[in-house]
Amino acid sequence: MVVSEAVPFAQTGGLAEVADALPRALVRLGHDVDVVMPRYRGIAAGTIVRRIPVAVGPNVTEVDFHAATADGVRTVFVDHPAYYDRDYLYGVAERDYADNPERFAFLCRAALSWALVEPAYDVVHAHDWQAGLVPVLIGQMFRRGTLPARLPAIFTIHNLAYQGVFDASWLPRLGLSWDMMRVDALEYWGRVSFLKAGIVFSRFITTVSPRYAQEIQMPEYGFGFDGILRERSHDLIGILNGIDYDHWNPARDANLPVPYTASDLAGKRAAKRALHETLHLPTTDDVLRKPTIGLISRLVDQKGFDLLAALADELPRLGATITLLGAGERRYEDLWLGLAARYPDRIGVRIGQDERLEHLIEGGADLFLMPSRFEPGGLNQMYSLRYGTVPLVRATGGLADTVRNFNPQSGTGTGFTFDEYSPQGLLGTLRWALGVFQDRETWTRIQVAGMQQDNSWDASARRYAEVYERAAASRVWA
Ligand code: ADP
Numbered sequence: 001m002v003v004s005e006a007v008p009f010a011q012t013g014g015l016a017e018v019a020d021a022l023p024r025a026l027v028r029l030g031h032d033v034d035v036v037m038p039r040y041r042g043i044a045a046g047t048i049v050r051r052i053p054v055a056v057g058p059n060v061t062e063v064d065f066h067a068a069t070a071d072g073v074r075t076v077f078v079d080h081p082a083y084y085d086r087d088y089l090y091g092v093a094e095r096d097y098a099d100n101p102e103r104f105a106f107l108c109r110a111a112l113s114w115a116l117v118e119p120a121y122d123v124v125h126a127h128d129w130q131a132g133l134v135p136v137l138i139g140q141m142f143r144r145g146t147l148p149a150r151l152p153a154i155f156t157i158h159n160l161a162y163q164g165v166f167d168a169s170w171l172p173r174l175g176l177s178w179d180m181m182r183v184d185a186l187e188y189w190g191r192v193s194f195l196k197a198g199i200v201f202s203r204f205i206t207t208v209s210p211r212y213a214q215e216i217q218m219p220e221y222g223f224g225f226d227g228i229l230r231e232r233s234h235d236l237i238g239i240l241n242g243i244d245y246d247h248w249n250p251a252r253d254a255n256l257p258v259p260y261t262a263s264d265l266a267g268k269r270a271a272k273r274a275l276h277e278t279l280h281l282p283t284t285d286d287v288l289r290k291p292t293i294g295l296i297s298r299l300v301d302q303k304g305f306d307l308l309a310a311l312a313d314e315l316p317r318l319g320a321t322i323t324l325l326g327a328g329e330r331r332y333e334d335l336w337l338g339l340a341a342r343y344p345d346r347i348g349v350r351i352g353q354d355e356r357l358e359h360l361i362e363g364g365a366d367l368f369l370m371p372s373r374f375e376p377g378g379l380n381q382m383y384s385l386r387y388g389t390v391p392l393v394r395a396t397g398g399l400a401d402t403v404r405n406f407n408p409q410s411g412t413g414t415g416f417t418f419d420e421y422s423p424q425g426l427l428g429t430l431r432w433a434l435g436v437f438q439d440r441e442t443w444t445r446i447q448v449a450g451m452q453q454d455n456s457w458d459a460s461a462r463r464y465a466e467v468y469e470r471a472a473a474s475r476v477w478a
Contacts, residue, residue: 001035002111004104004130005089006075010040012089014241014379015128015158018208021244025461027072031468034118036111038084038103039066039077046077052117054078054110056102057175063110078110101166104130104194105174112137116147122472125154125464129164132198136176136186139201152471155202157195159376160216160223164194188224199228203471206237206464208377209398213238221374239464240401241377242457243386248362250387255359262451265388265444268363275364278357279323279348287345291320291437294365294389296358296380299328299336304371304394309335310423316343320434323348323365325357362387366443367433371418371426375399381415385450390443391415392433394426402455406436406446414450 005011006019023033039046046066054063066077078084083103091097108131115121126134135153142150168191171180179185185200186192199205207213215221217230229236246252250267251259257274260267272292276283297303305328308315312335315322324336324347333351340349350357362368368384370393377398381391385402393399395417406413416436418429437443 001033001125001127002108002131002134003035003037003127004107006035006037009037009043009045009075009077010089013159014377017244017379018156018158018241019127021242021457022461022464023073024071025242025457026465028458029461029465031465032120034074034076034121036076036078036107036114038107039079040089041085041087043077046075048079049076050114050117052110052113054106054113055175056106056109057173061106063113065110065114076111076114078107078114080106080110100164101170101174101194104164105133107131108133108137112141112147115151119148121151123152123154123468125156125468126198126202127156128158129162129193129195129198131155132164132194132196133174133176134198135201135203136180136197140176152203152474153198153201154204154206154467154471155198157199157205157207157216157376160195160207160221160225162195163188163223163225165189165191166194168192195225196228199225199232202235203474204235204237204467205229205232206239206467208239208241209401210238210240211400212374212376212397215374215397237463237467238401239467240398240455240460241379241382242460243379243382243455245386245456248383248386250363253359253363255356256363260363260388262388262448265447268388271360271363272365275323275357275360276321276348278360279350280344281321281323281348282345287321291366291434292364293318293320293322294361294368294384295322295324295326296361297326297328297370299326299332301329302373302375304369304373304421304426305329305332307371307421307423307426308369311427312339314427315339316346318430318434320367321346321348323361325350325352325354325361327351327353362389365389366437367392369430370394370399371421372396372399373421378402382455385414385453385455388447388451390433390446390450392429393417394421395419402453404449406433408436411442411445412449413446414453415446 003019005016007016046068049067050065064079141147181187258267258270336349340347362383375397384391403415405417416433418425
């Protein structure tokens with residue numbers, strides 16, 4: 001795998017969690033996986049295992065490769081201090097580092113130089129735009145005879161919003177020829193896109209849920225890439241992310257006061273009380289009997305915070321307590337802090353990152369809200385299902401694939417979903433869910449159905465392994 005971040009070494013987002021959990025799950029299935037990533041500042045793990053020359057364009061650099069093995073996964077760190085020994089991974093505040101094209105072209109090139117001397121690989125799995133040049137460089141090396149076999153590449157889109165678009169003048173500096181400026185290659189509105197490189201030249205493209213794989217082929221969700229993705233429709237596969245079942249397990253969660261399981265949910269009451277205490281909300285029996293709603297999110301439009309803002313006057317009048325953990329856009333942070341100040345008996349807010357509170361909300365809330373405008377995979381709805389905290393989500397992307405809407409006729413379902421992205425769509429479903437909450441027996445049935453759903457990585461890793469095997473079968477030998 002070629003990736004720009006992986007837990008526990010470097011993380012800015014969900015990609016790093018996948019880059020940690022998926023290789024470990026593949027190893028559990030009996031596969032061998034090496035993960036190649038930059039040796040960023042602060043990474044102390046690993047020892048030097050090889051020194052290999054890496055050529056990008058006219059420049060050749062001798063690079064030390066460090067390696068560390070944990071849970072059977074070997075992580076290989078590319079040491080190029082001028083590129084990676086910096087304060088941040090991609091840039092300072094909102095500004096990307098100006099040399100990101102060469103920093104990540106170098107990562108791709110280095111990974112393939114490594115593959116040349118450790119020639120046991122059947123496939124290469126590249127993640128997001130930072131690794132998008134991998135299949136392009138494979139083609140180039142194969143044509144020049146430096147790579148004996150054409151390694152099939154699989155490319156995964158974790159977030160279509162980041163497209164690695166740069167000035168075309170980078171091409172010669174990266175050792176790429178001007179014919180890459182074709183529309184059926186890297187050209188994107190007069191510039192070059194590394195994301196497009198990954199999509200156009202890989203054997204298969206995957207993304208993190210089946211629904212999102214469909215959605216991104218439509219203009220509404222395609223971020224300008226829907227046409228490019230439609231071209232590759234036959235090779236575009238949605239595979240749901242899993243969640244870490246050890247880290248997220250209500251029966252063994254040190255952040256919860258009392259552990260619980262689907263057959264004995266009593267511990268949820270203690271978690272609810274602890275959640276209310278943590279956010280200085282009332283803990284009288286009367287209040288704890290009423291529903292508590294949880295939200296954990298980046299506070300941005302993508303996550304539906306514009307809908308929630310439009311409902312600011314309604315939220316305190318739902319007869320429920322609302323608990324929110326998040327950080328993001330200033331206007332939403334201010335709005336929620338303002339609501340908590342006005343309704344301290346009903347709304348509890350923590351702005352910032354807080355792992356313990358994250359687990360307490362997942363354990364202590366009754367209903368979890370994710371009204372996203374779009375959601376490639378989404379994690380919190382799966383944590384919620386596992387913790388018996390009924391998710392209420394907009395039916396989009398990974399949310400639509402993981403939450404089954406409650407059906408009052410059959411009594412089946414694992415949560416509540418709404419389709420129309422509007423304040424009224426959200427409010428109507430919210431009122432409905434809070435009504436169903438009054439029926440304890442039905443509510444418990446929804447909780448238990450969610451807790452029994454399998455969202456472990458093992459199932460997802462099997463799907464990836466199938467894709468690898470299909471790709472390996474198409475391997476072209478020199
Ligand atoms: P995205 O990657 O788009 O933000 P995901 O649902 O895929 O959305 O992943 C978000 C992850 O970040 C979840 O694990 C969530 O619990 C965590 N998270 C988000 N905000 C916070 C916060 N303020 N404190 C702690 N964890 C958070």
